[in-house]
Amino acid sequence: MMDVEGYRLHSWGGEPQWETFVVPTPGPGEVGVEVEACGVGLTVLNCMNGDLDNDESLLPLTPGHEMVGRVVELGEGVTSLAVGERVVAYFYLSCWRCRACLSGRESRCERLAGWYGVHRDGGYAPMTVLPAGNAVLVPEGIDAAAATAIPDAIATPVHVCHTRLGLRPGDRVAVIGAGGGVGIHMLQVASAYGASVAGLERGERKLEVIERFGGIPLDSTDFSAVKLSDFGGEADAVIDLVGTPQSLAWGFEHLATGGRLCVLTTFRDVELRVDPRELVFRESSVIGSRYASRSELLEAAALVQSGRVTPVIGATAAPADVGDLHEELRAGNLDGRGALVWTGS
Numbered sequence: 001m002m003d004v005e006g007y008r009l010h011s012w013g014g015e016p017q018w019e020t021f022v023v024p025t026p027g028p029g030e031v032g033v034e035v036e037a038c039g040v041g042l043t044v045l046n047c048m049n050g051d052l053d054n055d056e057s058l059l060p061l062t063p064g065h066e067m068v069g070r071v072v073e074l075g076e077g078v079t080s081l082a083v084g085e086r087v088v089a090y091f092y093l094s095c096w097r098c099r100a101c102l103s104g105r106e107s108r109c110e111r112l113a114g115w116y117g118v119h120r121d122g123g124y125a126p127m128t129v130l131p132a133g134n135a136v137l138v139p140e141g142i143d144a145a146a147a148t149a150i151p152d153a154i155a156t157p158v159h160v161c162h163t164r165l166g167l168r169p170g171d172r173v174a175v176i177g178a179g180g181g182v183g184i185h186m187l188q189v190a191s192a193y194g195a196s197v198a199g200l201e202r203g204e205r206k207l208e209v210i211e212r213f214g215g216i217p218l219d220s221t222d223f224s225a226v227k228l229s230d231f232g233g234e235a236d237a238v239i240d241l242v243g244t245p246q247s248l249a250w251g252f253e254h255l256a257t258g259g260r261l262c263v264l265t266t267f268r269d270v271e272l273r274v275d276p277r278e279l280v281f282r283e284s285s286v287i288g289s290r291y292a293s294r295s296e297l298l299e300a301a302a303l304v305q306s307g308r309v310t311p312v313i314g315a316t317a318a319p320a321d322v323g324d325l326h327e328e329l330r331a332g333n334l335d336g337r338g339a340l341v342w343t344g345s
């Protein structure tokens, strides 16, 4: 056990408070990690709003799931990690024993115990304790703030582009919301697997970021005006990170024959009308994609280490200043993602 200064969330939908609290000693099968940095993106805000779970018994809670740090203490029975090793957190508290887990599809775990940073304390503190299975090795030499993009913002696109869509060189891909914190990495990962990528966004600033990272920027302020004719034809895959009725309908309508619409948003009460006749004649697919596996976290790290994907961290915050990042994020002023930096690397 040790006293630390960090963040605690006391009410769902509230801002986390900076305070002193106790981080426990790692129990059997757990590891203690000194946090280098923790990512700040829309998913953290959604978690703090109670979007994944809003049970009062989970409070107070230290949020933050995109954690990178160094193992400093091993709980009883942990042999898979050593003190001093650098790790990132795997978001899902999977069981590691069910059919899904054993087949390397841990985000489909049949006995999911929740999420790191929701059902147990996360990385908005200088010290954290997590199950050893949730600590995935990450290479040395990647800047701490940049490494926070690996376990979600880049691993999620790896799952989409490699595993769900099997993108190949020459595929035409449209990413809806390509200027956002996951979108700008989705664009890069799709390119890394050989696809040509068009990025749909609103606003000059985000369209510029898309161009800077090699995408063809398309202004989607009005979806009815967005055409893919300059792109060489309709899309082999559309990846929708926006998830409105308009964006989903546009995505389905702009698939090439054999094309696939991949959905990642989880908003309630949104409907997509799919005409079975169209589905058959154009042999289209509509698929969902849910997070990533631990091996995809390794793949995400390899893409970063080889320079094929550049983590886009628009701003970093010192430990006591994360509130500023939350405001920037809510206002849509952040390029890519933010990171709360505890120690640097």
Ligand SMILES: [Zn+2]
Pocket: 094, 095, 096, 097, 098, 099, 100, 101, 102, 106, 108, 109, 110, 111, 112
């Ligand atoms: Zn499982």
